[in-house]
Amino acid sequence: MTRAYKSEGGIPARSRAPVTAPIDVPTMTYASRASHPASASAASVPAWNECPTGPPAPRTSPTRRASFTKLCIRTPGTLDRRAMSHPRAEIEETLGRYVAMREQIDAGNGTWTDLLQFFTDDVVYIDPAWGRIEGIDAVRTFMVDSMAGLDDWKFPIEFMAIEGDDVVVKWTEVIPKPDGTAATQSGYSRLIYAGEGKFSYEEDLLNMVHVLDDIANSGWRPTGPMNVPPKHPNRDVSISAP
Structure with missing residues (x-):
C-alpha cells in the first residue's frame, strides 16, 4: 500500500x-x-x-x-517471600509477650535487659547509633551502656506486622521536655523469629540526626551519666554473622 x-x-x-x-x-x-x-x-x-x-x-x-x-x-x-518456617500462632504468642515486656519497661517495672529472654544466644542486633552487636552477652552490655541516663525516655509501640518469620514493630521515641511536652521521633524494628520463643535478629531504624536535634533543643537533661556510642560503629546489617 x-x-x-x-x-x-x-x-x-x-x-x-x-x-x-x-x-x-x-x-x-x-x-x-x-x-x-x-x-x-x-x-x-x-x-x-x-x-x-x-x-x-x-x-x-x-x-x-x-x-x-x-x-x-x-x-x-x-x-519470592521468606518462607514461613514457624507457625504464625507461635510467633504471635511470642510477640505478645515481647510487647507486654516492652510496656512494663516503659512503665518503670523492668529494664531493657529483661528483653534478653526473647533473643537467641547468637543474636545479631543492629542499633542506629551503636551499630552491629553480636551475641547475647554483647547485647546485654549494649543495653546497659546505651540506655544509661535515659531512664525517662519512653518507646511506646504503635502496631506490629508479621510476614513469615519476619516481624515489624512500629514505635515512637518520646523525650520529655521541662515544660511537660515531649519531643517525639518515629522508629521501626525488624525482628526475625528463630523458634522456641526467641528472635535471632533485630534491626532498629531511627533518624539519629533528628534525635540529636531533639536532645540539643528540647531542654532535656539525662537522669544520670551517659555513655557515648562508638566513633566508628560496625555498619554491617547482614542477618547472619560473617
Missing part, C-alpha cells in the same frame, strides 16, 4: 514505497510465557529466580536483537 503525504506550499505530495516485508520489531518476552498460557494459575508462573540464564545469544540472532526488552516477571501469587 502507498501512503500519501499532504501537499504544502504548492509542493506536490510525496509517496512512500509500499511495505513489502514485515518489520522486525523487538518484542517483550516473558519468562516461559509459551508454557504458561493466560489461563494457567498464578502458581504455575515461574518466579524471578527462574529467568533464563546462560551466555548471551550470538549478536546476529533474533533473540539477541530483542534481548534488551526481555523481562522476567513475578505475579502476586509467586513473589
Whole structure:
C-alpha cells in the first residue's frame, strides 16, 4: 500500500514505497510465557529466580536483537517471600509477650535487659547509633551502656506486622521536655523469629540526626551519666554473622 503525504506550499505530495516485508520489531518476552498460557494459575508462573540464564545469544540472532526488552516477571501469587518456617500462632504468642515486656519497661517495672529472654544466644542486633552487636552477652552490655541516663525516655509501640518469620514493630521515641511536652521521633524494628520463643535478629531504624536535634533543643537533661556510642560503629546489617 502507498501512503500519501499532504501537499504544502504548492509542493506536490510525496509517496512512500509500499511495505513489502514485515518489520522486525523487538518484542517483550516473558519468562516461559509459551508454557504458561493466560489461563494457567498464578502458581504455575515461574518466579524471578527462574529467568533464563546462560551466555548471551550470538549478536546476529533474533533473540539477541530483542534481548534488551526481555523481562522476567513475578505475579502476586509467586513473589519470592521468606518462607514461613514457624507457625504464625507461635510467633504471635511470642510477640505478645515481647510487647507486654516492652510496656512494663516503659512503665518503670523492668529494664531493657529483661528483653534478653526473647533473643537467641547468637543474636545479631543492629542499633542506629551503636551499630552491629553480636551475641547475647554483647547485647546485654549494649543495653546497659546505651540506655544509661535515659531512664525517662519512653518507646511506646504503635502496631506490629508479621510476614513469615519476619516481624515489624512500629514505635515512637518520646523525650520529655521541662515544660511537660515531649519531643517525639518515629522508629521501626525488624525482628526475625528463630523458634522456641526467641528472635535471632533485630534491626532498629531511627533518624539519629533528628534525635540529636531533639536532645540539643528540647531542654532535656539525662537522669544520670551517659555513655557515648562508638566513633566508628560496625555498619554491617547482614542477618547472619560473617
